[in-house]
Amino acid sequence: MIYLRLFFEFFKTGLFAVGGGLATLPFLYAISEKTGWFTAADIGDMIAISESTPGAMGVNMSTYVGFSVKGILGGIIATLGLVLPSILVIIIISRMLEKFKEARIVQKIFYGLRPASTGLIIAAGIGVAMETFLPGSKITSLQSFLDFHWERLLLAALLFFAIQKWKKHPVIYIAIAAAVGILFKL
Numbered sequence: 283m284i285y286l287r288l289f290f291e292f293f294k295t296g297l298f299a300v301g302g303g304l305a306t307l308p309f310l311y312a313i314s315e316k317t318g319w320f321t322a323a324d325i326g327d328m329i330a331i332s333e334s335t336p337g338a339m340g341v342n343m344s345t346y347v348g349f350s351v352k353g354i355l356g357g358i359i360a361t362l363g364l365v366l367p368s369i370l371v372i373i374i375i376s377r378m379l380e381k382f383k384e385a386r387i388v389q390k391i392f393y394g395l396r397p398a399s400t401g402l403i404i405a406a407g408i409g410v411a412m413e414t415f416l417p418g419s420k421i422t423s424l425q426s427f428l429d430f431h432w433e434r435l436l437l438a439a440l441l442f443f444a445i446q447k448w449k450k451h452p453v454i455y456i457a458i459a460a461a462v463g464i465l466f467k468l
């Protein structure tokens with residue numbers, strides 16, 4: 283039964299997460315709350331691992347969750363659940379799009395999907411930022427404000443500006459962030 287649930291949860295994620303790997307994050311938070319298979323803090327680790335390993339982020343995260351829940355078979359089933367909707371939708375759309383790509387309604391649908399995927403990515407980014415800078419809580423008092431991880435925000439800002447200025451390979455920035463984390467135990 284757990285295999286079916288793994289497949290179904292990631293099938294839903296794959297079906298509705300329009301916009302790529304980051305768009306799967308709101309769904310992962312929902313799976314976390316609903317199933318308890320992993321915590322919100324684990325999602326930050328999954329992002330770091332998924333971004334630093336080859337492959338698509340959403341696929342890597344589904345494989346990670348499936349494997350941690352039910353081993354190799356769980357990883358395979360969760361991954362299949364995530365990618366199957368894309369395969370089915372691509373087959374359907376490719377057959378229909380050639381026929382209807384100039385249709386006004388199709389253009390309007392794609393116009394509406396762009397802000398939807400942007401909204402999902404922004405919501406996911408805010409969730410990851412909150413868990414990174416203020417793990418497990420929200421700013422509700424002066425003490426929680428003081429508990430805010432300012433050093434992590436500084437590192438994120440420095441990396442952001444370095445990426446904008448030098449545009450090196452992302453692995454370089456990941457390695458730098460990991461080294462800083464080791465040195466300063468952020």
